[in-house]
Amino acid sequence: MSDRKEFRDLAPPERAHEAIASLDLDPDPETVPLDDAQGRVLAERLDAALDVPGFDRASMDGYAVRARDTFGADEADPVVLDLVGAVHAGEKPDAAVGEGEAVEISTGAVMPDGADAVVMVERTDEVADDGPGVAVRTALAPGDNVMLAGADVAAGERALGPGTRLTAREIGLLSALGVDEVPVRGRPRVGIISTGDELVRPGGDLDSAAGEIYDVNSYTVAAAVEEAGGVPELYPHAGDDYEEMERILLEAAGECDLVLSSGSTSASAVDVIYRVVEEGGELLLHGVAVKPGKPMLVGRLNESAYVGLPGYPVSALTIFRTFVAPAVREAAGLPEPRTATVAAEMAVEERYGEGRTRLMPTGLVEDATGTTLAYPVDKGSGATTSLVEADGVVEVPADTAYLAEGESVDVQLFSPDVRPPTVFGVGEDDPALSRLLDRLDRPRYLAVGSRQGLRRLRDGVPDFAVVTGERTEDVDATELASYRREWGLVVPSGNPEGVDGLADLVDRDLRFVNRGTDSGLRTTLGNALADLADDRDVSRHDLVESIAGFELAAKAHESPARKVAAGEADAGLGLRATAEKLGLGFVSLGEEEVRVLGNDARLEKAGVRALREALDSALVGVLDGLTGVRQ
Incomplete structure (x- = not known):
């Protein structure tokens, strides 16, 4: 009799989500330089340590004046002020504004002592009757065309809160505050291991006559991990030898927050990975009632989380995006992409009756009116080309006998950047x-x-x-x-x-x-x-x-x-x-x-x-x- 490990009772998809949610993927916070902070998530609140701006400054080119000196000025009856100096951005003023005086000023320059308003240059004329002067043709109120110190951000004010994803605008604010290092949530390190004696890394010598194939999953899953906010770490692929598989898995578990393997999860005699998990940690789940992806493992290895993905590339990517990617995003503090799901209509009828949830690879095409249509892309789990021919998946409940032509479906995109092709041919x-x-x-x-x-x-x-x-x-x-x-x-x-x-x-x-x-x-x-x-x-x-x-x-x-x-x-x-x-x-x-x-x-x-x-x-x-x- 062969030594064959049968699947345990297949768990419903909800149980798989619960099992993965019970794993601890959260990495420790870290501090990164500001120029490496793009896209990261703040780990703690940041308060302003200084006023921004740190001085009263002109918000336009013109003349710094005392507002009360311009009272009653208009186009017909301007007020003439003595010009006593000039100040430009980045300079310390060397003149003060007294009664009846003005100082020429550039946008962003420090307001000189005594001035409380700026008259825009377009409302003035230079005069030189009894020395340099300026005719002001409008009345001002204190604070006109002046940004006061702390008007943008005041010292002690809450600048950014924890959980904020740092984009260009937040990077700009932190720069203005003089922050050069940022406390951010760590990104989960994810160890990736493909199993099977037949695998060869791309670039290596391939012996097709011996049944060798290039390792697709390592790079596919690594790219998906990075998209979800994790840091992928590729490990040497493990053959079907128990001791070698155990060594590599435990090495990855000691260095990563999550270990992902692909292959060696089904119920055959050579698929021994479940034994490595049982003996080196805890196996929480073996087998999920979904298609594709029934041979899925969830457990713990030492202190690390572990998920075993199916070996076929389409199945591996589908199971990762459906069950694992949300947990990686949550650990990294990233939200679910808002545009990751699109509404579509079935382009053709699709029958199904296997009694388990189906994650149907789906392509998108638009009709002449711009309506998005969905069609099945099912060349078998082992067809690598389905990775690029499918745009996402439609989750078909276990009790669904068929999807009718024209029926509304939600397509969970493989990437929020996915768009239907401009033209689709066969x-x-x-x-x-x-x-x-x-x-x-x-x-x-x-x-x-x-x-x-x-x-x-x-x-x-x-x-x-x-x-x-x-x-x-x-x-x-x-x-x-x-x-x-x-x-x-x-x-x-x-x-x-x-x-x-x-x-x-x-x-x-x-x-x-x-x-x-x-x-x-x-x-x-x-x-x-x-x-x-x-x-x-x-x-x-x-x-x-x-x-x-x-x-x-x-x-x-x-x-x-x-x-x-x-x-x-x-x-x-x-x-x-x-x-x-x-x-x-x-x-x-x-x-x-x-x-x-x-x-x-x-x-x-x-x-x-x-x-x-x-x-x-x-x-x-x-x-x-x-x-x-x-x-």
Whole structure:
């Protein structure tokens, strides 16, 4: 019998929030230099130690006078005062103002003794009858155009209170008070550990044949920790060895307020991290009734808080943002971002019936009227691309059977800076399209293939679809542009096997790599095989069965070619442009038309209009730079 640790009773999401709230993540306060205080949160009240300003000063250019000397002055009957000096900002006055006298003064300058008002220069004229003087054409009251000492902040006054987040304006006030060091709330130090023997840090040598993958979670979670106000500390990734995992976890627990691990939390024989927590601290929770993210741990390691995240990147990020980020923000003294949730309407119906809360990865798109629509982005928890294709999550209660099209939902954004794309497209993976999209502002394009692109266009979710090799009569769409691309077999440089056409794939023992079933290019290949079958008076199925690797499907338009370049195949389905780019040989099998189809309901959307303008003005230039592509 295998040594398998089964999940305990799955806790409801509320219990997970309570367990994390019971952990102590609060770091000690610290003192930082003022120039490092931006964005930090005050740990205690700061009182002004001096008046701001510390002197009576002029609030505009003009003349410092005694207000009573200007009584009755107006445009018709000005009062003439003797000019006895001048004072500028940053200078100590060397003259006093007596009866019938004035001193020229600059904005911000110290008021000279005897003066209690400033007449703006625009209401005066210089005179020189019996020596320098100034004619004042308005009457003043004491205090006019003067900022008294302490008028901004008075010594002893409460300047800023604890919990204040320091932005540019607070930094300015502290500067005026002469504060050079600020007591702030500490930011929780968060140790981040990814587990699994298969992980390699980005930049390291990757052996894909041995099942190695790059470590996504360490950097993804670290960025999310920093966004939440924490200080991420990356530790070496732990393999599946118990003693090594225990060593790294306990080291992090001794140095950090919170330890986050990802992976090794599910109920398999190699997932032993729960035992490390049980033996080195206290396991509060093992398993939460949410999707994604069921394998979640909460506990304590020595004096530190501990949370175990799932291993899949989308699940790890979703669980962190939903359960852990609020606790990190609270420990750092930061509020929940006000713009972290947006209201939207479901773009399509989504059915669900698994009996546990679902945190549904969701993308956003706007229709022609500016209404925000939400659509599911669910390629499986292991799909890293969902990290950038989804804008947030919609929490679907456990007892919800489905979300109806048009139903109102709240989307919890992955970041308050998230905005819907200006234009959203789906469909065929194509090098010309990739270049064209570079000319647009914030587009989003999902290369799901022509078949999926048409299906989604029928559902009304995207703004446009790019298709080839597929019929489109039942789609409410307008063709925005079209062009042709040369397709065929990509072979090694020099074509060492002497491949001449499809017949070679059928009749010879050659290793072939195809595109996925949703690819329009694969449909084009299927049509060509059907023609060959008719010529030979056999079934298309018989031909397909004789091609070694026909069902070996690769995702992107370059993927089969890269298999060929790596020596893993003798031929791959692809484009001349791809073969040219990778320095490979090419056997042409013809051309296919690529069409850009606009959603009829979105043709007046600003992003679609920008797409149409780019297609009209830039398409020719884009195609000129690619071999085997033409209008």
